[in-house]
Amino acid sequence: MSDWALQTHGLVKRFGGITATDRVTLRVERGARHALIGPNGAGKTTLINQLTGVLAPSEGRVELAGRDITALAPHRRVALGLARTFQINQLFASLTPLQSLALAVGNRAGIGWRWWQPLGHDAAVAAECEQLITQFRLAEHAERVTRELPYGKRRLLEIALAVALKPSVLLLDEPAAGVPTAERRDILDTVAALPADVSVLLIEHDMDLVFSFARRITVLVNGAVLTEGTPDAIAADPRVRAVYLGDDHPMPAGAGHG
Amino acid sequence: MGEVAAWIAVAAVPLVFGQHAALINEIAILALFAMSLDLILGYAGIVSLGHAAYFGAGAYGAALFAKHVMPDPLLGLAVGTSAGALLGLATSPMIVRGTDLTRLMVTMGIALVLLELANKFDNITGGIDGLQGVVIGPLLGVFEFDLGARVASFYSLAVLFIAFVLLRRIVHSPLGVSMQALRDNRLRLMSLGASVPARLAAVYTLGAALAGAAGALLTQTTGFVSLDVLEFHRSADVMLALVIGGTGWLWGGPIGAVAFKLMHDLLSAVTTQYWTFWIGLFLVVLMLVGRERLFRPWLWWRRGFVR
Numbered sequence: 001m002s003d004w005a006l007q008t009h010g011l012v013k014r015f016g017g018i019t020a021t022d023r024v025t026l027r028v029e030r031g032a033r034h035a036l037i038g039p040n041g042a043g044k045t046t047l048i049n050q051l052t053g054v055l056a057p058s059e060g061r062v063e064l065a066g067r068d069i070t071a072l073a074p075h076r077r078v079a080l081g082l083a084r085t086f087q088i089n090q091l092f093a094s095l096t097p098l099q100s101l102a103l104a105v106g107n108r109a110g111i112g113w114r115w116w117q118p119l120g121h122d123a124a125v126a127a128e129c130e131q132l133i134t135q136f137r138l139a140e141h142a143e144r145v146t147r148e149l150p151y152g153k154r155r156l157l158e159i160a161l162a163v164a165l166k167p168s169v170l171l172l173d174e175p176a177a178g179v180p181t182a183e184r185r186d187i188l189d190t191v192a193a194l195p196a197d198v199s200v201l202l203i204e205h206d207m208d209l210v211f212s213f214a215r216r217i218t219v220l221v222n223g224a225v226l227t228e229g230t231p232d233a234i235a236a237d238p239r240v241r242a243v244y245l246g247d248d249h250p251m252p253a254g255a256g257h258g
Numbered sequence: 259m260g261e262v263a264a265w266i267a268v269a270a271v272p273l274v275f276g277q278h279a280a281l282i283n284e285i286a287i288l289a290l291f292a293m294s295l296d297l298i299l300g301y302a303g304i305v306s307l308g309h310a311a312y313f314g315a316g317a318y319g320a321a322l323f324a325k326h327v328m329p330d331p332l333l334g335l336a337v338g339t340s341a342g343a344l345l346g347l348a349t350s351p352m353i354v355r356g357t358d359l360t361r362l363m364v365t366m367g368i369a370l371v372l373l374e375l376a377n378k379f380d381n382i383t384g385g386i387d388g389l390q391g392v393v394i395g396p397l398l399g400v401f402e403f404d405l406g407a408r409v410a411s412f413y414s415l416a417v418l419f420i421a422f423v424l425l426r427r428i429v430h431s432p433l434g435v436s437m438q439a440l441r442d443n444r445l446r447l448m449s450l451g452a453s454v455p456a457r458l459a460a461v462y463t464l465g466a467a468l469a470g471a472a473g474a475l476l477t478q479t480t481g482f483v484s485l486d487v488l489e490f491h492r493s494a495d496v497m498l499a500l501v502i503g504g505t506g507w508l509w510g511g512p513i514g515a516v517a518f519k520l521m522h523d524l525l526s527a528v529t530t531q532y533w534t535f536w537i538g539l540f541l542v543v544l545m546l547v548g549r550e551r552l553f554r555p556w557l558w559w560r561r562g563f564v565r
Contacts, residue, residue, distance in 0.1 A: 052449070078451030090446040092439045103439055104450045106432045112452055113460075115433040165451060 004063070005030045005199035006051070006082070006169045011060035013046055013223075020046040021057065022224035028169065032199045035210045038220035039243060044203050045087065047220065048171055052084050053077050064169065083167035085158050087174045087203075093147040097138050097157050100146065101129045104164035128164075135193075136160040137186055152183025159190060170194065172202045176209055188212075211235070219243075264509075265419060272411040280407040285519045286414035287475050290421055292500040292511030294468035299497075300505030301429060302461040303441040305358050307493050308369030309469055311349070312342040314488035316470025318376065318383060321392045321483040329395035331403075335417070335474045342470015343463055345372075350459035366493070373488040388484030392477065403479065410479035417475060418512070421468055425508055428464075437461060498541065504549055 006028040013021035020043045028034050038044055049055040051062055053074040061070040069077050092100050102120040105128050106112050120126050133142045136156045141149050146157065155175065162170055176187050191213060194200060204210050210217065210231075217234045219226040221243055227234070234240055272282050291313055298304045319341030320334040327337075352364050376383045383389060396402045401409045428434045436457060439447050448454055477483045486492075495518070503514025521540070525533040544552055 054445075073453070074448050075451050075453050078449060084449060086446075086449075090443050090449065092442040092446065094442050095435065095439060099435060100439070103432065103436055103447075103452075107436075107450050107452050112432055112436065115428045115431040117432075118430045119432050119435045161446070161450065 003030070004028060005032065005065060006201065007063050008047075008051070009061050009063070011047070011050060011062065012058045013043075013050060013055060014058045020223050021050065022222065023060070024220070024223070024225055026218060026225065028199050028201050029216070030199055031197055032201070033213055033215045034200065035202045035204060035214035035217045036220060037204065037207075037210055037217060038226075041222075042220045043223040044220055045173070046223070048084065048173055048203060051171060052082065078165060078167075081166075081168035082171070083162040083165040083169070084171035085162045085173055085175060087177055089154050089158050091146045091154060091157060091161075094145055096143050096145055097149070097153075097160070098129055098133065098142045100157065100161060101132050101164050102126070104161050105129055105132075108165050132160050132164055136163075136190055150183070152179050152186060155179050155183070155187060156190060159187070163194065167198060169199045169201065172200060172204075174204055174206075175202070176204070176206050265422075268415060268419070268512075272408065272415065276406075276408060279411040281519065281523065282411040283407050283414050283479050285515050286411065286418045287472050287479070288496065288499055288519060289512040289515035290414070290418045290475065291469055291472035291496050292503065292515050293418075293421060293425065293508060294465045294472065294511075295496050295500050296505055296508060296511045297425060297429075297468065298462055298465035299500065300507070300510065301434065301437040301441075302458055302465075303437075304353055304365075304458065304462060305362050306353075306365040307362050307490075307497065308365030308367065309465075309496055310488050310490070310492035311365075311369040311372045312346055312466035312469035313473040313476075313492060313496075314369075314372060314376065315345040315466075316342040316473030317477045317483045317487040318389070318473075319470065320474035320477045321389050322382070324392050324394055324478070325389065329393050330399075331394050331397050331413070331478050334394065334478055335471060338474025338477070339467050339471040342473065343467035345470075346463040346466020347459070349466075350462045353462060354455040354458040366490070369488060369490065369493055373485060373490075376485055376488055384484065386485055388482055392481055392483065394478045394481055403481070407479065414475050414479060417471060421471065422508065422512075425468075429508065433457070433460070498537070501541070502544065 004027045008024055008026045011021050011024040012019065024047060036044055046055065050057045053072060057070065061068055063069065064077065064080055064082055067080070069080065099119060102125060105125045106119070106122070109125055111122060111125070120129065133139055136159065138153060138156060138160065141153050146154060149157070159172070159175055172191065175191055176184055179187055188209065202210065202213060214231055216228070217231055218228040219234065219240050226239060226243065227237055229237070272279055275282065295306065295309050298306060316338035320338035323334045323337040349368050352368070353361050356364070377385055380386070394403055397409060397413055403409050436447060436452060440454060440457060444454055473487055476487065499514035499518040500510055501514070502517050503510035503512065521537060522533060525536050
C-alpha cells in the first residue's frame, strides 16, 4: 500500500500549443487537509478534471492509494473512493435533496440498478440519507425540489452528495464560491466537520478558508507547481506573495515563473 | 387511487363499446408502443425517429414464430418482445453517445436499413405483399381470436396494463429515478459513480422490448404482417401520439394514443383525404401554445401566466 491517498506523477496536459498542466507531481497524504491554490488561469480546474477522469492527461499518471487509475472512466474512480464537488453546482434540479442523496447512497451501496423497489425503500439507505440531511442542515428542505432551494442550501447539498459516497479522497472545488455571507458559516462548519480519515484536497480562492482549513498548501502557477509547504511557510514565501497573496488582481501572464 | 379507477374504466371499455373492439385493439397497441417511446424519450431523454425498427422486429418475430414454430400467442408475444429487446441491445451502442441530432438521424437510419432489409429478403418476410399464412392459435388454448376483435382487444389491453404496472414500478425505482437524474445532470450522475452509457443502454433495450411486444400484438391480433410495420410513418405517428399525450409521465402514451386514433377516425370520416392537414395544424398549435394553456384556457387570464 502506498503512503499517499492520491498522487500524480509528471502530469502534463496540452491543448494545442498551450500547456495547461506542466509536469505536476502532487502528493496528498492519508487524512490530509491539503489546499491547492493559484491565481485565475493557473490550471486548477484542468488538474482536477484529470484527477477525476473527465480529461485524459497528455503525459504522466494518476494514482489512488498506489493504484494507477490514469485510464479509468470517471465513474470507476468514484467506485474506488474518489469523490468531488463542483465549483458550479451540478445538481439534479427536478429531484429533492432526499432523492438525490438516496441515489448517491444507493449507488455506493450497490443497489443503483435495482428496479423493483421504490427509491429509498431500503432501510439502511433511508437511515443514512436522514443522517446526511441532518448533518448538512437540509432538514426543512429535504422534500423540496432542488431548483427551489436557496443557493447556500444547494451548495450544502453539493457537498453532501460527495460525502454520501463515503470517499477516501474528497476533492472540494471552491465550496464557498458565491455563497452569501449569511450562509457561509454553514459551509465552513460542514467542511471543518468532515471525517478525519477522509483525505481532502481543497481548491479555493478564499484565503481565510484555506488558511483556517489546510495543513498543507500547494501553489499552482501557469500550470506548474510553484511551491508546496505548510501554511506558515507558504504565507512567508516571497514568490507566493508576489504572484498571489495580497494581490486581488489576476496575475500577468508569464510572471512568477521562478 | 385515481390510477386504479382509470384502469377499471379502461377494462370496462371493451365491454361497453364492444362494436368498436377493433379500434380499441388498435388504440391499445399504439398506447403500448407510445409508452415504450415515452420510456426512452420522456425518461431517458433519447430522441428517436426510428422506433418502428423495434415494433417491426417484434411484429416479424411473432409472425415468423407463429408460421414456422408454433401458433401459441403468449409464446409468440415472448418471442416478439425478445426480438425487439435483442435489436435494441444490439443498436444501443450507437445511441448512448452523441447529440440529439445524431440520435435522431441514427435511429431513423436504423429503421430505414431494417425496412430495406425486410424488403430485400422477401423470401423470409413476404416483402411488399406481406407475410402470408400466419395463423395464431387460441389465447391460453381457449379463446379464439374472432373477427370482431373482442378477444384481441382484451388481450392487448391486458398486455398494456401489465406493461404499465411494470414501468410504473421501474420509474420510481433507483434505476428509474437515475434516468430523471441523467436528464437533469449527466455529469453529476457520473460523479456519483453511475455508468451513464450502461444505464442508457438498459433503458433503450427495455423500450425496444416493449415496442417489440406492441409489434407482436399487432401481428397476432390481425393475423398479418407487412413492410408497413417498419415504415417511417409508424415512427412519426408514435412520436406524435406521445407528444399529444405528454412525455415523461407514463399516461402520456395511452392518452395520446386515444386522442390520435380518435382524431384520425373522426377526421377521416369528415374529410378522407385531408386528415393530415388537420393533425398537422393541431400539432403546430399544440407546440406553439403549449399543452398546459391549450387544455386549460382559463389559465390564460391568470396573472403571471402570460409573460
